[in-house]
Amino acid sequence: MLLTNAGVYVAMALATHSGIESFAASDLRAWGGNYGPAVAAGQWWRLLSSAFLHGGFMHLANNLAILGLLGWMLEKPVGTVRFALVYLLAGIGGSLVGLYWHPDTVSVGASGAIFGLMGAALVLALRKALPDDLGGVLVTLVAVMGGFNLVLGFLMPGVDNAAHLGGIFVGAAVGLLFSPGLIHRVAYYKGTNPDE
Numbered sequence: 001m002l003l004t005n006a007g008v009y010v011a012m013a014l015a016t017h018s019g020i021e022s023f024a025a026s027d028l029r030a031w032g033g034n035y036g037p038a039v040a041a042g043q044w045w046r047l048l049s050s051a052f053l054h055g056g057f058m059h060l061a062n063n064l065a066i067l068g069l070l071g072w073m074l075e076k077p078v079g080t081v082r083f084a085l086v087y088l089l090a091g092i093g094g095s096l097v098g099l100y101w102h103p104d105t106v107s108v109g110a111s112g113a114i115f116g117l118m119g120a121a122l123v124l125a126l127r128k129a130l131p132d133d134l135g136g137v138l139v140t141l142v143a144v145m146g147g148f149n150l151v152l153g154f155l156m157p158g159v160d161n162a163a164h165l166g167g168i169f170v171g172a173a174v175g176l177l178f179s180p181g182l183i184h185r186v187a188y189y190k191g192t193n194p195d196e
Contacts, residue, residue, distance in 0.1 A: 001071065034095045047092045
């Protein structure tokens with residue numbers, strides 16, 4: 001996911017000769033930003049493509065830093081396929097909520113998907129579906145990073161907090177679906193029976 005987000009950004013910066021500070025809304029729309037009228041016209045793919053676009057370098061850097069940290073801690077214990085599914089489904093869920101909240105705004109960014117990873121991490125940690133030492137760290141990380149970014153989203157104009165909230169709820173729901181299998185996996189490595 002890191003390389004995909006970075007690669008799309010570089011390709012867009014080269015094609016538009018901009019992006020160090022920010023991209024124009026017209027460029028973001030042309031490259032697949034989430035935009036109500038276009039989605040209503042049948043361009044449903046924007047619900048996902050927008051999760052790989054970023055409005056500028058600082059937007060990208062912030063999201064990649066958080067995504068890299070979450071990926072480093074979460075991808076190995078849950079598996080690459082589950083990690084990618086949470087990202088993709090939460091990205092779509094965040095886009096849908098953002099679209100409902102402000103259909104006439106071009107919205108981009110991986111943060112809906114990243115909040116989905118936070119939601120999944122929180123549920124998996126609380127349900128003991130992750131190793132004990134990792135679960136506590138992830139709960140703290142999600143509380144600090146997620147809380148900070150949500151508060152920042154309410155204070156700063158142009159931040160799509162609707163996508164953040166949509167992403168975290170979808171991620172939590174997917175984490176809940178994944179948790180039974182992961183609980184058994186953790187129990188297997190600990191040599192215990194979770195059904196006892």
